[in-house]
Amino acid sequence: MRYVFLYLCCFQLITTLARAQESPGKISGRVVSVDGKPAVSATVLLKTTRYGTTTDAEGHYFLVAPEGRYSVVIQSLGFGTQTIPVRVKAGETVTIPPIILSEATQQLDDVVVTGQYEPQSVRQSVYQIRTIDRERIQLRGATNLIGVLNNELGIRFSNDATLGTSDIQLMGMSGRNVKILLDGVPMVDRGDTRESLNQIDINTIERVEIVEGPMSVSYGTDALAGIINIITKKPGSERIALSGRVQEESVGKEYKGFSGKGTHNQNLGATWQKNGWHVGVGGTHNDFGGWQGTSLTRTKDWHAKEQWLGNVKFGFRNEKFNVWYRLDAVDETINALGAVNVNTNQARDQNFITSRFTHQAQGDWRASERLQLNGIVSYTDYSRRTQTTTLDLTTGRRTLSLGQGEQDVSDFVSQVFRVTAQYKVSSAVSLQPGIDINTERASGARILGSPSINDYAFFVSSELKPTSAITIRPGLRFVKNSVYDAPPVIPSLNTKITLHKNTDLRLAYARGFRSPALRELYFNFFDASHSITGNPDLKAEYSNSFNGSITWRSVATGTLRITSTLTGFYNDFHDLIAYGNDPNNPGVMKTINIDRFKTTGGTFNNTLYTNHLQLTVGFSHVGRYNSLTQDDPGLPAFVWSPEVNANLTYHLQKIDTKVSLFYKYTGKRPTYESLTDAEGKPVTRLAETADYHWADLTISKSITKYVTLNGGAKNLFNVTRLNNTSTDTGGSHSTGGAVPLSYGRSYFLGLNFQWSK
Numbered sequence: 001m002r003y004v005f006l007y008l009c010c011f012q013l014i015t016t017l018a019r020a021q022e023s024p025g026k027i028s029g030r031v032v033s034v035d036g037k038p039a040v041s042a043t044v045l046l047k048t049t050r051y052g053t054t055t056d057a058e059g060h061y062f063l064v065a066p067e068g069r070y071s072v073v074i075q076s077l078g079f080g081t082q083t084i085p086v087r088v089k090a091g092e093t094v095t096i097p098p099i100i101l102s103e104a105t106q107q108l109d110d111v112v113v114t115g116q117y118e119p120q121s122v123r124q125s126v127y128q129i130r131t132i133d134r135e136r137i138q139l140r141g142a143t144n145l146i147g148v149l150n151n152e153l154g155i156r157f158s159n160d161a162t163l164g165t166s167d168i169q170l171m172g173m174s175g176r177n178v179k180i181l182l183d184g185v186p187m188v189d190r191g192d193t194r195e196s197l198n199q200i201d202i203n204t205i206e207r208v209e210i211v212e213g214p215m216s217v218s219y220g221t222d223a224l225a226g227i228i229n230i231i232t233k234k235p236g237s238e239r240i241a242l243s244g245r246v247q248e249e250s251v252g253k254e255y256k257g258f259s260g261k262g263t264h265n266q267n268l269g270a271t272w273q274k275n276g277w278h279v280g281v282g283g284t285h286n287d288f289g290g291w292q293g294t295s296l297t298r299t300k301d302w303h304a305k306e307q308w309l310g311n312v313k314f315g316f317r318n319e320k321f322n323v324w325y326r327l328d329a330v331d332e333t334i335n336a337l338g339a340v341n342v343n344t345n346q347a348r349d350q351n352f353i354t355s356r357f358t359h360q361a362q363g364d365w366r367a368s369e370r371l372q373l374n375g376i377v378s379y380t381d382y383s384r385r386t387q388t389t390t391l392d393l394t395t396g397r398r399t400l401s402l403g404q405g406e407q408d409v410s411d412f413v414s415q416v417f418r419v420t421a422q423y424k425v426s427s428a429v430s431l432q433p434g435i436d437i438n439t440e441r442a443s444g445a446r447i448l449g450s451p452s453i454n455d456y457a458f459f460v461s462s463e464l465k466p467t468s469a470i471t472i473r474p475g476l477r478f479v480k481n482s483v484y485d486a487p488p489v490i491p492s493l494n495t496k497i498t499l500h501k502n503t504d505l506r507l508a509y510a511r512g513f514r515s516p517a518l519r520e521l522y523f524n525f526f527d528a529s530h531s532i533t534g535n536p537d538l539k540a541e542y543s544n545s546f547n548g549s550i551t552w553r554s555v556a557t558g559t560l561r562i563t564s565t566l567t568g569f570y571n572d573f574h575d576l577i578a579y580g581n582d583p584n585n586p587g588v589m590k591t592i593n594i595d596r597f598k599t600t601g602g603t604f605n606n607t608l609y610t611n612h613l614q615l616t617v618g619f620s621h622v623g624r625y626n627s628l629t630q631d632d633p634g635l636p637a638f639v640w641s642p643e644v645n646a647n648l649t650y651h652l653q654k655i656d657t658k659v660s661l662f663y664k665y666t667g668k669r670p671t672y673e674s675l676t677d678a679e680g681k682p683v684t685r686l687a688e689t690a691d692y693h694w695a696d697l698t699i700s701k702s703i704t705k706y707v708t709l710n711g712g713a714k715n716l717f718n719v720t721r722l723n724n725t726s727t728d729t730g731g732s733h734s735t736g737g738a739v740p741l742s743y744g745r746s747y748f749l750g751l752n753f754q755w756s757k
Helices: 002-019 134-140 195-199 518-522
Strands: 025-033 043-046 052-054 061-065 068-075 080-090 094-095 098-100 129-133 155-160 164-169 178-182 205-212 226-232 240-249 263-274 277-287 304-317 321-336 346-366 373-393 398-400 406-425 429-444 450-465 472-482 490-500 503-514 531-533 541-553 561-582 585-609 611-626 638-652 657-666 669-676 683-687 693-700 707-714 745-755
Touching: 025 068, 025 080, 043 061, 061 585, 080 094, 129 134, 134 205, 134 657, 134 693, 134 707, 164 178, 164 195, 164 226, 195 346, 226 503, 263 745, 429 518, 531 745, 585 638, 638 669
Parallel strands: 025 094, 025 098, 178 226, 531 585
Antiparallel strands: 025 061, 043 052, 043 068, 068 080, 129 205, 155 164, 205 226, 240 263, 240 745, 263 277, 277 304, 304 321, 321 346, 346 373, 373 398, 373 406, 406 429, 429 450, 450 472, 472 490, 490 503, 503 541, 541 561, 561 585, 585 611, 611 638, 638 657, 657 693, 669 683, 693 707, 707 745
């Protein structure tokens, strides 16, 4: 199958080269601010077309476009928009005189791609989408995606101290219901947690797009709670670009310079492009020394972790084609030190070694002004190895341990083939049919047999605009699966209504579904802290989801702009997959279908922009279904948990310094549990995981045109563990005991280097 994918990629490249002989025209120029400084990363677009780029470190830009008359639109955050008419002639270069941008408060709409027919502003999308841009990622001094997403409303993380992994929760739903995409390609995970979030090189990310609610029509299984799409950096206007990053961070009070204790990060990247061809390469080394915490022995509360991440990308683009290949590779080792046996003076240590290679080839072809084709081919090879050794501290000799399951490798292979077409019937009607083929297979000592799953889908949606104020997006997905009986059809309906020039209403219904994954069907996992078996008899999950939002944008004045968004959602899940006790072996947990589960709630987000200040303040209240109400109607149907967040960035322009504060309050998480009293009678009690406050303070200072200094403090409230009153401590995935959250307050200092010409 991999050779078929390779041939398809080669065919796309050959087709592109064959059509690349057309002779377009070129546009070049320079953008500066009123003080004469280069306007770096300003957006340069040809109005009503898909052609665009960004300015380099010197403010220069370069565009290729077919012959014709255009309006060049130049925009940059915090500055007014400039529009310049231009005529492009085939084979000639048009040089536009330098453009001077004046300060303004008009905030640009983010351009999004997730679920869209083509890139468009977030305001025009029928979906309510949150974005996190590159600047915010850099301001936070984050070294992984958790360090970016942990401040978002409705997103929470849980940590497995035994395996050294983390999982995400979105609007009350666990990570197995959140689909993680890298440039639209699904990420593969071994277990039911989304540990792949921590295995993406944050230095390659252009932005993150978060879509809440089912996206099953467009993206298939696993998208019940929503989509997190990580968009990587694309070529700009620069011919050559070099980047680098070095960051040092303490772990609580523990630190040793550049190795050992603390967190140590290094990154290098380079890109080149000429005549439509572009090549990029990058590499990152992340070294986390672990955290001793409250442990008084050689074991650590947080395991040490070392990552090597690399990426290679090359491609070709012109006015009609854009085709590229990308390889992302990860090598990760988590080192779990064991306690010393006082009788033998020996210790049992474990390494959890992850290897991941993700190949993807993507292409876009604008066949005409009405028709555009998109294709994705990907191949992911992912393995996780457990290596257990015994260290004799008397002699220093280390030997492999031969106990059951102590030397293990689990392999997962995923292949994706996806083709979509966008056809504009008229200015009021557009169609998007598509084919989506996904195959997965697995092997290993903990995998029952060598199973595989093939999923074949045809989907179609339409964007209807009966008036300029109304957009309606109906959609259907038809699925055939090789293992389970898929729903015959998956429908969705999204609408966007412009109530006023500054007010947009969005309403949506979607039927979500999620097929059982290989890991849930056939994966068995037994160690000192986990006793889990798969269940080949699982049924597919499905849900009915309703959500709505209203966004109000105030008219920009000379000094201020405010945007407010109120959202609400209700999800009703059937046959939700979770963990339960095996009736034949109560000491073992297995995956089962829960009859019913629901989530509901809403958010209220507000943003404020001035010349020098960016402020966001938000609130969410999420309710999770209390299944015990089926036996005791006197209990509340939902248990609720609030969240509050605030992000503030102030730009001291005279010294070119940005000061940022990122804050989030996460409320108590209640749950009802059923117990047995001393007389053997069932009783119900309320248990809670404690609330907490989190805050990061960062400072970013431009030292030179090419070098930026970043520093600050994270986890100012020094939160490490959360109190938990649950008494469920019996088995794997139990909810009892203190909940590990972080390794305490830390301090960081880093240098970022960007050069281009």
